[in-house]
Amino acid sequence: MRTKIEVRALKKSFESDKGPLPVVEDVSLTVRDGEFIALVGPSGCGKSTLMNMMAGFIQPDAGSIIIDGMLRTRPDSRGILISQQGSVFPWLTVRENLMFGLNGHALPDKRAIADHYADIVGLKGFEDSYAHELSGGMLKRTELARALVVKPEILFMDEPFSALDALMSLRMRNELLRILAKERHTTLLITHDVEEAIHLADRVVVLSPRPTRIQAVFDVPIQHPRRLSSREAQELRVTILSELGVAREELGS
């Protein structure tokens, strides 16, 4: 398959009181078109910084991000970032949020496209609602739909479901898989949940503590729909967790 994203020797430090603090150190990664990559690592390891650089929001100190053979220097609608805190505009309705990124369409078309995606993520009937009238799960759906509307080639997802309860998080994962099966976006997902990574990703990239480096990469050779209770999935989970420094006896299995 064609290469979509090529990350080459990426480095980033932030200024602190004690001088420069290296956050990302020499990360190189190749992502194929349509591939789903999960990035897992300890909290505060620089995962978000890495993703922000890939989405074009932060400039690296050294190294480069090449998307479709072109150097990425700033964010654009080909790669939409879905952040942990969420950024659904609270002053717009669900429909207005979904229409936000649509340029160059006539208004009736915009409405039709927005309503179509609202339907896809299961928000039918809530098109005229405001953020404060929605539950946490519905907010995430709105955010996801708003990204999908502009048909982004890449979805950058920074712990999108971590604020949801376990049941809603699982439901959102299944929704995401269902949507991705239809519209094959290249997807990068940051998560601290190894099960989530195994459930969703084609490859799981394990990152080291700060300054972050790629510590290990695991293929997930399991057919969808995946059963997390399967032997394969469980073994992979234990392997990834021990790579993250969780000892086997702590896993209780």
Added chain:
Amino acid sequence: MARIKEMLPALALIAVLIAAWWGAVAATHSVIFPTPWDVVTGTLELLENGTLWRHIAASLLRVGAGFGLAVCVAVPLGLWMGWVAGAYRTLNPIFQILRPISPIAWIPIAILWFGVGDASPIYLIFISSVFPMVVQTTAGVHTIEKRYLRAAENFGVSRRTLFRQVVIPAVLPQVIVGMRIGLGVAWLVVVAAEMIALHSGLGYMIMDARNAGNRYDLVIAGMIIIGLIGLSLDSTMRILEGTRWARWRYAH
């Protein structure tokens, strides 16, 4: 019914205060301080000869003109200062010096520049209400959460869309707060301004009632009317806070 029940303690307190006032005037046999009933009859007198409406209209028109002008200047200026760092750095220090100057201190200059007509109080109202609105609007822009601006940047929308769908609606609740403060100050200032050099308005009415024969019943009637109109102006602004443009900010 529940609303009336909630207001009951406040109404009871007002009744007690009026009773105490009445009792105090009766006990001291004051010849100059009016009883509540004197105030009521005084108010009726003003209503009958039509002067009350004339004064109320004069005051409201001045506030409307000065405050309206201030909104037209403060909102664009506040947005500009909030958005452009250089504008903020240049203008903010001057505003911080001008803002604490009481509008009353401007009266001599207002008379010098604008004479003793309507322009002076309008200028004073403008001066007093423009600063709080500029400050609130600027703060509104500064407190737009980065995640929203980043989302807008991510979708690569035009500057027009960015302003119309992100910046303006995000700032609007703060603008409305600024307007509420500004209108409150404007109503305070108009009365003071009218006491100085004018021949109409509620401020003039109060001064005139005192000067033309110690009519303290009319003085107190004027004060109460000023209070009630101020309250209704504030309630109007509160209704704005409840509209869809501002409600998202308070609903959680």
